[in-house]
Amino acid sequence: MKSILDIEHISKLFLISHQGLPYLSLRERLTGLLRGREKQEPFWALQDISFSVAPGESLGIIGKNGAGKSTLLKILSRITTPTSGRIVSRGRIASLLEVGTGFHLELTGRENIYMNGSILGMRRAEIAASFDQIVDFSGVENFLDTPIKHYSSGMQLRLAFAVAAHLEPEILIIDEVLAVGDAEFQKKCLKKMEDVAGQGRTILFVSHNMDAVTSLCKKGVFLKQGRVEGYGDIHEIVRDYYDETHHNSMTLEKGAVRAIGIVQQDDKLVLSVSYEHDAVIDFPNLGFSIRDMFGHPLAGTNPMKSQVDMRPYKPARAGHIEVVISSPKLMEGTYQLYVWFGDSRRNFFETKDPILFQVTKMSTGQGRNAKLDGYIIPECQWNFF
Amino acid sequence: MLQISFILCRCKRSGRCDNGEDTLENSRTMKDLKDVLIIEPPRKFSLNLTEIWQYRELFYFFTWRDVKVKYKQTALGVVWVVMQPLLMVVIFTLFFGRTLKINTAPLPYPLFVFSGLLLWNFFSSSIITAGNSMLNNASIIKKIYFPRIIIPTSSLLVSFIDLSIAFVVFLGMLMYYAVDVSLLSMLIFWPLALLITVIGTLGLGSLLSALTVKYRDFRYVVPFGLQLALFVSPVIYPATVTGHAWVGYCLAVNPMYAAITLFRAGLMPMTFDMPLLFISMVSTVIFLMLGLYYFRRTEAYFADIA
Numbered sequence: 001m002k003s004i005l006d007i008e009h010i011s012k013l014f015l016i017s018h019q020g021l022p023y024l025s026l027r028e029r030l031t032g033l034l035r036g037r038e039k040q041e042p043f044w045a046l047q048d049i050s051f052s053v054a055p056g057e058s059l060g061i062i063g064k065n066g067a068g069k070s071t072l073l074k075i076l077s078r079i080t081t082p083t084s085g086r087i088v089s090r091g092r093i094a095s096l097l098e099v100g101t102g103f104h105l106e107l108t109g110r111e112n113i114y115m116n117g118s119i120l121g122m123r124r125a126e127i128a129a130s131f132d133q134i135v136d137f138s139g140v141e142n143f144l145d146t147p148i149k150h151y152s153s154g155m156q157l158r159l160a161f162a163v164a165a166h167l168e169p170e171i172l173i174i175d176e177v178l179a180v181g182d183a184e185f186q187k188k189c190l191k192k193m194e195d196v197a198g199q200g201r202t203i204l205f206v207s208h209n210m211d212a213v214t215s216l217c218k219k220g221v222f223l224k225q226g227r228v229e230g231y232g233d234i235h236e237i238v239r240d241y242y243d244e245t246h247h248n249s250m251t252l253e254k255g256a257v258r259a260i261g262i263v264q265q266d267d268k269l270v271l272s273v274s275y276e277h278d279a280v281i282d283f284p285n286l287g288f289s290i291r292d293m294f295g296h297p298l299a300g301t302n303p304m305k306s307q308v309d310m311r312p313y314k315p316a317r318a319g320h321i322e323v324v325i326s327s328p329k330l331m332e333g334t335y336q337l338y339v340w341f342g343d344s345r346r347n348f349f350e351t352k353d354p355i356l357f358q359v360t361k362m363s364t365g366q367g368r369n370a371k372l373d374g375y376i377i378p379e380c381q382w383n384f385f
Numbered sequence: 386m387l388q389i390s391f392i393l394c395r396c397k398r399s400g401r402c403d404n405g406e407d408t409l410e411n412s413r414t415m416k417d418l419k420d421v422l423i424i425e426p427p428r429k430f431s432l433n434l435t436e437i438w439q440y441r442e443l444f445y446f447f448t449w450r451d452v453k454v455k456y457k458q459t460a461l462g463v464v465w466v467v468m469q470p471l472l473m474v475v476i477f478t479l480f481f482g483r484t485l486k487i488n489t490a491p492l493p494y495p496l497f498v499f500s501g502l503l504l505w506n507f508f509s510s511s512i513i514t515a516g517n518s519m520l521n522n523a524s525i526i527k528k529i530y531f532p533r534i535i536i537p538t539s540s541l542l543v544s545f546i547d548l549s550i551a552f553v554v555f556l557g558m559l560m561y562y563a564v565d566v567s568l569l570s571m572l573i574f575w576p577l578a579l580l581i582t583v584i585g586t587l588g589l590g591s592l593l594s595a596l597t598v599k600y601r602d603f604r605y606v607v608p609f610g611l612q613l614a615l616f617v618s619p620v621i622y623p624a625t626v627t628g629h630a631w632v633g634y635c636l637a638v639n640p641m642y643a644a645i646t647l648f649r650a651g652l653m654p655m656t657f658d659m660p661l662l663f664i665s666m667v668s669t670v671i672f673l674m675l676g677l678y679y680f681r682r683t684e685a686y687f688a689d690i691a
Contacts, residue, residue: 014689078424078530079688087424101528106454118446119529147457 002090003052004202005171010049010085012071012226015040045071047226049085055170058203060213060234062241063223064353069206072223073175076204091170091202094121105149109140109159112148116163130166137192138162165192172196175206190216209293210238210334246355256348257341262357269325269359275341276318277348283310286321287340291354295336298375299328304344329362329377427685430678437532447539451514452546466550470506474499481621489623492653493562499555500652501620501645504582507548508641509611514540515590516607519598519687526687533684534677537594541586564652571651578648581669585640588672591680598687619645624658637661640669 046068053059063069074080076087077095102119103112113134117127127134135141138159140151148156174193193216197203207213213220213234220237222230230240249261259274273286289300303310336354340347363377456462474495481487482494489497515537519526522536559566597603615621618641624633636642643665649655 074688075424077528079527081427081685082424084426089422089424093422095529102525104450104454106457107450111450111453115446115450118442119525119531121529121531124442 002055004055004057004090005053005204006088007049007051007076008086008088010046010072010075010082010087011044012046012068012075012080013083014043014045016043044226046075046082049223049226049228051221051228051231053171053202053204055091055202056200057219058197058205058217060217060220060237061204061206061223062208062210062213062220062237063229064245066225067223068226069223070175071226073173073204073206077173089171092121093171093173094167094169095173096164096167096175103148103156103160106147108147109144109151112159113163116160117166120164120167121169122167126168134162134166137165137188161189165189165196169201171202171204173204173206208295210241211293214238242356245353248355248357250351250355257339260337260339260351260355262337262355264357264359264362267326267329267362269330269357271323271325271337271339273321273323273339273341274319275321275348278317280315280317281319281343282315283344284313284319284321285342285344286323287342288323289338289340290330291336291338292375293334293336295354298330298335299325300338302340329379330359331375331377332360332362333375334358335375430681432677432681433532437534440531440535443531443535444539444542447535448542448546451539451543455543463550466547467554470499470502470551471554473502473506477502477621487622492564492649496558496562496564496652497623497649498621499558500649501618503548503551503555504578504644504648505615505618505620505641506551507544508582508586508644509615510547511541511544511586512590512593512611513608514543515586516593516597516603519594520604533687534591534680537591537680538587541583541590559652566652570654574647574651578644578651581640581647581666582644584673585644585669588669588674588676589640590676592672592676595676595680595683595687598690599683614639614641618642624661633658633661634664637664638668640665640672643669 049068049072061069061072071080073095075082076089077093102116104115107115113131114124114127117134118124135144138155138161140155140159143151143155148159151159190212193203193205197216203216205213205216217234219232220230220234221228222237222240224244229244230237248263249259251259256277257273257275260272262269262271264270269290271288275281275284285302285304287300287302287305290298292298334356335358337351337357338354339349339351341349363379456465459465461468477498478495482489482498487494492500518536518540519533526533526536593603593607597607617636618639619636620641624636624642624646643662646657646662646665650657
């Protein structure tokens with residue numbers, strides 16, 4: 001079958017100027033004329049990306065932060081242009097790069113539906129035709145004629161997603177919209193996207209949530225440092241991605257933190273960190289954050305917040321920290337760990353990409369096959385009268 | 386094997402297959418061919434009017450949004466549209482008409498200055514909003530594609546609504562003063578004056594909106610420049626007061642010179658300074674070409690730097 005989208009040798013070059021700001025003031029431009037051009041460093045965000053998408057296919061695009069996913073989507077949705085290469089698309093493309101684009105706080109819900117819909121590329125007649133469905137999906141019918149500045153952020157988001165979900169392009173680009181909203185709404189969104197995929201719409205889906213990617217997509221592209229590292233069956237691609245990511249531990253050659261590891265020991269999690277700094281640290285401070293696969297924080301703390309007594313510690317340049325986390329108890333699944341290290345005043349280290357870890361059978365409270373709500377196993381005493 | 390696929394191909398192309406699926410496939414490819422979109426690095430300059438036409442509804446929505454938001458939280462709302470030019474007319478009449486006794490016969494001074502302010506206010510408010518428009522809409526530009534020229538253009542449309550309301554007030558004033566005007570000259574000169582205003586405003590507005598994205602200085606330069614420009618345009622005094630010939634030539638580079646002069650020609654019989662009028666009209670067209678050219682050339686990078 002003829003492909004609906006051909007991406008042929010796409011590259012994108014950014015010139016990074018060391019002054020930081022991409023725009024100039026006239027004065028800088030004028031003095032630049034006298035001093036000669038300022039040095040700009042080339043940075044290839046994408047290099048020679050090629051793949052095709054068949055009609056009705058849903059393709060997951062995965063990769064770490066900075067791998068070029070967003071740049072690729074921006075080129076596909078024509079927000080920015082490629083430096084070389086070309087893309088042939090045989091259908092209307094719409095993107096949900098961020099829901100709620102073009103929302104104006106002073107306008108009412110009704111007015112924003114029309115404004116947002118038309119910016120996303122819907123005709124006025126199309127919006128009018130699906131208006132009731134949009135309102136129904138968003139659940140804000142009682143506030144339609146209220147300016148959205150009086151809406152809660154959740155309501156704004158639901159309205160925005162409702163408009164975007166009723167777009168009817170041949171190719172739909174979705175980027176991490178799932179990372180927002182409450183759990184119930186997320187489920188609703190995933191369901192809607194599955195419906196859309198089921199209708200034979202072509203979908204490009206970018207996410208860090210491997211569960212969502214595997215349930216929604218059959219094929220995947222794995223981007224690494226602006227290049228296609230892998231293309232094919234989504235399960236293989238996700239496996240490749242996992243092989244590339246840090247599991248349970250991470251070692252570093254330089255910097256204040258040299259090793260991080262997290263393991264499950266029975267019903268506890270044990271986090272261990274080795275550090276080595278060029279100066280004596282009076283008060284080593286280690287913070288951690290455990291997040292779900294959407295990136296939502298679940299639990300996290302540091303000795304300052306927990307008011308830990310640091311008196312036994314002797315100031316040193318290097319050392320080892322062990323944190324035994326006995327609560328909360330987590331559900332079975334994969335979680336993300338972020339670590340921060342510093343002293344009372346300064347930051348020495350921060351993880352950019354998460355370390356993934358698995359949790360299995362932390363508590364007897366979790367029944368077999370029983371998928372409970374959320375991530376944390378509640379411990380309760382049941383009284384029936 | 387090769388032959389079979391060849392036959393299938395021909396069959397599809399001629400659309401004579403009686404197999405239901407194949408016909409569907411056929412109609413699909415036909416439709417797809419029309420929708421083919423090619424994304425490439427920016428190359429040759431083109432205005433791409435067909436694309437702008439496809440997105441025409443967005444003009445309406447951007448204008449509608451800006452008009453709504455503009456008057457939504459004001460107590461007096463549209464009254465401001467009427468008050469603003471009227472107050473300016475009163476002040477200019479007191480200071481320039483009475484005190485400096487500028488001779489504008491046969492037009493009474495208030496009418497004279499209003500006729501200039503009508504177009505001038507449209508010009509200046511369009512230029513200010515158009516200049517900032519790309520930055521004000523940066524959040525949209527960074528996320529959604531549409532022809533960017535819609536944004537500065539809809540700033541003009543917003544000001545055009547103010548112009549229409551002020552124009553009605555102007556007509557009322559014309560009747561109040563019972564000025565003897567010829568309908569014919571109004572019908573000839575007014576549309577022409579409006580056309581020149583719109584062309585010049587669009588040109589300068591798109592140029593400044595593109596420049597502002599790149600050089601933030603223009604946010605401060607534009608309002609200041611417009612203040613100066615009010616005094617070098619024949620708004621509050623007739624163009625004939627400028628002494629030296631070369632001063633006249635310099636001032637005529639301003640598109641509003643031709644626009645205001647022609648608009649007044651609809652009100653009173655006057656002799657035109659043809660060379661000056663010509664300079665002004667040529668410069669209007671040059672502004673339009675320069676503005677659209679620069680805008681189209683730089684718009685591909687707006688999302689990267691806005």
